[in-house]
Structure formats: structure tokens, C-alpha cells
Amino acid sequence: MEIRDQLIRVGQKAQARVGDYRDAFIGVARRGALQAADGVTAVRTPARIVAEAGRRMNDVSHRYVARFVKQQLHNLEGVLVDGADRLSRAAEAKDLRTLVAEQAKLYPASRERLGRDLKATWTLTADTGRELGSIASETYAQLVHGVSVKPKAARRSVRRKKAATRK
Secondary structure, eight states: OHHHHHHHHHHHHHHHHHHHHHHHHHHHHHHHHHHHHHHHHHHHHHHHHHHHHHHHHHHHHHHHHHHHHHHHHHHHOOOHHHHHHHHHHEEEEEEEHHHHHHHHHHHHHHHHHHHHHHHHHHHHHHHHHHHHHHHHHHHHHIIOOOOOOOOOOOOOOOOOOOOOOOO
């Protein structure tokens, strides 16, 4: 056998090996691409669930902020009315004893108003917390257990009217 024939044979073997490596590499690349495609497809549903939960949480937070600002304005108005009343009575007081007595008369009403305002703020915060917790629980159930949960309607706090008092 001549050297030329041997070189041709070695070249053919090398080409066969390169072809085998190329085919193996392409096979691995294809399997990887298919796995990636399957992974991306599998993420579509959880991504929709998370996006919907984010939208719902956004709605709740916007509603909460609007209600919270309204409540804080109400609280501020109460403080201003109390302050104006205290200043008026202080201006009308003829002596220190009258000033102290008049200011002391205002404490129960101020304390009651402050209690109502704090309770309203706390109720608002608690309702919002429950609503956000519900969204989190429903989203968890959908993602982990595949349970489809229909979102509950937002719970509205009901303001009770004071019973009429006899004078």
C-alpha cells in the first residue's frame, strides 16, 4: 500500500469522525432546543396566573390608597374642628380655672372621635390585608395545586349609622 492510499484512508476516517461528532453535537443541540421550547410552553400558564394576581393586587392597592387618603382627610378635618373649638373656648375663658374646665369638657368628645377614626383606619387596613391575603392564597393554590379558584368579590366594610339618642 502506498503512502498516498494510507493518507486517503486516514483522511476518510478523520472525516467520518468529524461527521460523527457533528451529528452528535447537532443531536444534543436539538434535544436542548426541544427541552427549552417545552419549558417555555410550560411557563405560559403560571405566567398568566402570576400576571392576573399582580393585576388584582394592583387594583386592591389603588382602591386602598384612595380609601386611605379619604379616611386621613376625614381624620384631619376632625383634628382641625377639635383644635378650632379648643381655641375658641380658650379665647372666651375669663380666667385660668374656666380655661382648664372648658378644655377638660372637650376631652371625652375628642377621645371618642379619635377612637372612631382609629377604628375606621384599622378596619380599612385589615380589610385590605385580608383581600391581599386571599389573592395570595388563591394564586398559590392555582400555581402549586392547579386549583382554579374564582376570585371572591371585594368585601366592603359597612358603616353603621348611630342610633338616634334622646335629648
